[in-house]
Amino acid sequence: METERCSSSNGLANLKPPSPKSQPPPMTMKDLKQQQKQQKPPKQYRGVRMRKWGKWVAEIREPNKRSRIWLGSYSTAVAAARAYDTAVFYLRGRSARLNFPDDLEVGILSTAEEKGPEGMSAAVIRKKAAEVGTRVDALISQQKEKHRIKNPDLNQAPSPDSSDVD
Numbered sequence: 001m002e003t004e005r006c007s008s009s010n011g012l013a014n015l016k017p018p019s020p021k022s023q024p025p026p027m028t029m030k031d032l033k034q035q036q037k038q039q040k041p042p043k044q045y046r047g048v049r050m051r052k053w054g055k056w057v058a059e060i061r062e063p064n065k066r067s068r069i070w071l072g073s074y075s076t077a078v079a080a081a082r083a084y085d086t087a088v089f090y091l092r093g094r095s096a097r098l099n100f101p102d103d104l105e106v107g108i109l110s111t112a113e114e115k116g117p118e119g120m121s122a123a124v125i126r127k128k129a130a131e132v133g134t135r136v137d138a139l140i141s142q143q144k145e146k147h148r149i150k151n152p153d154l155n156q157a158p159s160p161d162s163s164d165v166d
Helices: 029-041 079-094 106-115 120-149
Strands: 004-007 013-016 048-050 054-063 067-076
Touching: 029 048, 048 079, 054 079, 067 079, 067 120
Parallel strands: none
Antiparallel strands: 004 013, 048 054, 054 067
């Protein structure tokens, strides 16, 4: 905090607070909320959030109830979003707002339309969503393994087959 000095009659310097012009205006509640919004990363998918340690989890509220259906924890956000999509489609049918509306599986369509939104229990919905999320997680991890470049052993002498000379 800056202070201005002014002299007094007894020779000692008195300190007085700076003028109001040099202080920034106080933050309003609106400014504070806007600043917090800017610091948060934008949400990627509906029904999905990231834990502090990096895992992605999905959950959904049951219609007309305060309870939530836990859909599982996944290593990727896409897998958690697919699990959410499965659950929300079973709960709300064709009117559901999905993360991936173009990628709905045919099997889900027929099962959900046969039973209707009230025909499935929370446990069945949780199981179906977990199956989809786990399958997507496995597919994504397989794709990552295929594209992973193996680190060469730098302590090994190069072989004639691996030379760069053309």
